[in-house]
Amino acid sequence: MKILLATPEPPASDYGNSVTARRWAGIFRDLGHEVRVCLGHTDGEYDALVALHAGRSADVIRRFAAQRPGAPVVIGLTGTDLYPDFATSGVDPAVLDMADRFVALQSHGVRQLPPRLRPRARVITQSLSTVEARPSRMDCFEVAFLAHVRPVKDPLLPAQAVRLLPADSRIVLTHAGGARDEESERAVAAEAAENPRYHWLGALPRTEALGVLARSRLLVLASQHEGGANVVTEALALGVPVISTRIPGSTGLLGDDYPGYFPVGDAEALAAALYAVEQNRDGFHDVLKERCGALRHLAEPDRERNAWSELWSGLRAEARALHPSPTAPGRRGQQ
Template identity: 60%
Template sequence: MRILVAGPVPAASDYGNGVTARRWASLLRDLGHEVRVVQDYDGDTYDLLIALHARKSEAAIRAFRAACPDAPIVIALTGTDLYPDLVSGGVDLALLEAAARVVVLQPQGVLQVPEALRSRTRVITQSMPSISGEAPAADRFEIAFLAHARPVKDPLRLSEAVRLLPPSSRITVTHVGGVREDDIGDRLRAESAGNPRYSWLGALPRPEALAVLARSRLLVLTSRHEGGANVVTEALAAGVPIVSTRIPGSVGLLGEDYAGYFPVGDAAALAAVLDAAEHDRDGLYTQLRRQCAARRASADPERETEAWKRLLAEAVPEKAGYEGVR
């Protein structure tokens, strides 16, 4: 089957949508399909379109529908599509209603989809093979912050929080991520120069970014919204506990009972969680490690592959070529 994957960033991008598009293309090829990844519809004929990001891929979806009216479309909803809601995210609901299937990246995403479309909505959690790396440094409690500097990521919240830690704390932050606006870059450079606990490395090649994660004692996610962050999956694959804003995108992946949440935008609450984790106060760090280990199976690549296999059998049964899939 010929499959077109359309997304809002170049296929080589290390932004989340680029990482997701490349991974999906790889697993679909492993299933025996011919796959092309594009930003804009290329005018060719395909058996299926998988559109990543309903709003930003809208032009590609419309062009594909006009050129291949009989081919089904799968639309995958990202965090900025889903939150705070589809209408606020600029999603054309009529376009969504024309999709053969809708994909969300964590279970709570289904709740954002109109009730009439939920029977066509599938949850496909993202995956990552196990990540190994060097042991954590003994002389500090290193925290990984892997986030491009966009407002939705609240990128300066963690640097604010670590300034609130007691002088005796050994916490340091290594921030990996690019910038799109010069003023944010200037603020991050100033923070990195003036805050001894904070080091911003800018954008790094993906293997180097994952190496930073693998050697860290914690990953922190400060986002205001996420559809189902790749970095959470990567931390689970690396065996690195997570501290995250209590947002549906993280609760859907980690569970309501996860112990490592803090309120969006609350630097003082984040500082308190980090301080407790560093000292394993009330067993918090031990609990985070145990809970993340228990959730590791959700990031298994075989689970994601099987989920796509089932979806293709539903959306394009005559061409999927999978017998016995229900």
């Protein structure tokens, strides 16, 4: 198949949607498909569309459906589609109806869809290929925070939390992630200048950011919403335990009963959790490491590749059932 893969971020950027798009494109090519990754719509005789972000890719989806009626449309659901809900996010219900398949990055994402559309959804967790192990720093207890400086990531909350740590704590927070505007850049730079426990590295190449994560003793996710954060599955792949806000994007990956959650926006609760991990209070660090190790299989590349293979096979089977002639067009998402 010739697949058009649309992303709302520049394909070469280090933002989450672009990272996901590049990985998906590699998987599709491994499966024998031809792929064009683009920002927006590109005219051409494509056999299928995969669109990341139902809201921001809505025009691409409408145009493709109009130009290629019957060709399958797959929508990758992002955090800003799903949460708090589609209506609040401004997602057009008519665009959702155009999808033959939805891909959610964690199991709770499917719950956000209207019941009649849920049978079209597949959960495909993200993966990470092997990354070279890195030794942990010995001069501190390093905690990684990999997030761009955007309000939804609550980027200064972890820095506020480490300010609250007891004097005997050796925790240092390393933040890798770029700022999208000058005001945000000034805010994080000022925090880094005043807070000795907070080191902001700015935007890093992906390999360097993964190196920071690989050497760290813990990952913090402070987001208000996530569709299924790349960095959580990256941490699972690297064996790095996670402390996260209790949001569906994380509970859908780590489990509702995972012990390493704190309330959204609660710096004091985060500080208490960080200190408990550092001190391994009641074996807390060991428990988190064991739980994350048991979930490592979720981040295996073969698992993600096989899930996509099954998705395409299912669409082909449905097309053959509805249109026995091999030259007939596919279907338009009826279940």
